[in-house]
Amino acid sequence: LDPERAHNIEAGVNLAFNDVAFADDRLRLKASAFHNRVSDYIDLDCFNFPLPGGCTYVNIDEAVLKGVELEANYDMGRFYGILTGTFIESEDTENGEPLTNVPPSRISATLGMRALAGKLDMGTTLHLVADAADADFFNLSGAGYGLLDAYASYSFDEDTSLTLTLNNIFDREYTQYLDLQPSPGFNARLSFERRFGGRPSFSNSERAAL
Numbered sequence: 001l002d003p004e005r006a007h008n009i010e011a012g013v014n015l016a017f018n019d020v021a022f023a024d025d026r027l028r029l030k031a032s033a034f035h036n037r038v039s040d041y042i043d044l045d046c047f048n049f050p051l052p053g054g055c056t057y058v059n060i061d062e063a064v065l066k067g068v069e070l071e072a073n074y075d076m077g078r079f080y081g082i083l084t085g086t087f088i089e090s091e092d093t094e095n096g097e098p099l100t101n102v103p104p105s106r107i108s109a110t111l112g113m114r115a116l117a118g119k120l121d122m123g124t125t126l127h128l129v130a131d132a133a134d135a136d137f138f139n140l141s142g143a144g145y146g147l148l149d150a151y152a153s154y155s156f157d158e159d160t161s162l163t164l165t166l167n168n169i170f171d172r173e174y175t176q177y178l179d180l181q182p183s184p185g186f187n188a189r190l191s192f193e194r195r196f197g198g199r200p201s202f203s204n205s206e207r208a209a210l
Contacts, residue, residue, distance in 0.1 A: 002040040002059050010034045025076040035066045043092075044100040044178070046140060055100075062093045065102065080123075082110040098133050103177055104144065105130040122152035132177045141175035159195040164188070 012032035020027045041063035046055040067088035074081045085107045090099035112123025127147040135142020148170055153163040171186040 001042055001057060004041055005039040006036055007038075008034065008036045020074075022076055025074070028071075028073040028075075030071040031068065033066075033068045036064070038063045038065065041099070046100060060092050060094075060099070063090065063099055064093060065090045065099070077114070079111075079113045081112070082108075084108045100140075101178065104132040104142070116154075119155045120152070121155075122150075124148060124150045129177075135177065140178060142177055143174070145172060145174035147172055147174070161193050163191050163193065165191075 010032065011034075012030070015027075015029040017027040017029075019025060038060075039062055041060040042057055043060050043063070044055045045058040065088060067086065069087075070083075070085045072081075072083045085105070086103075087105040088102055090102040091097070092099060106127065106129045108125060108127050110123055110125040112121065114121050125148070127149070129144050129146070131144040132140070132142030147168050150166040150169060151163065153161055155161045166186075166188050168184065168186050173182060173185065175182045
């Protein structure tokens, strides 16, 4: 395979607003767009014959990838919400077909709340993933899906926390694009974290706002 050579154009904007609907609330908006023209792009070439078929990496003479990434974070102290989205279009300029190894568009939305003087942080996140174009033709899993996760974290102090994470609450059967095996169904994880050295601790919403 030959190495890729890319000409990238990117632009972005960050906006911050305070006291939007209530005193001391805050709204953070982020948006970025990109347009990449890549020579010798390394893509997956999938085939059905000879049986059982398969995929191999190949160079595409020239490919174009363009898209946007969006994020909105609203925090009013006790309650907060986060909305993110990634939308990508791709094209093999020789035949106009989409590239195989570009992930489908996706949106995630989180609603959370804090209690017990901010020590308890809990919420739920909805993930929506779009269909992958032409995936069925190559016997790839490209069906879109939606997942619901939940989390709860209790901070005993700035350096000690206990977190419970529930993934795929409705035990949805799905396979991530380009994966050969189905993704995990419902699963739960309980973790205890103790930090040393006085490093700062952030809640889920605060991490997204940074």
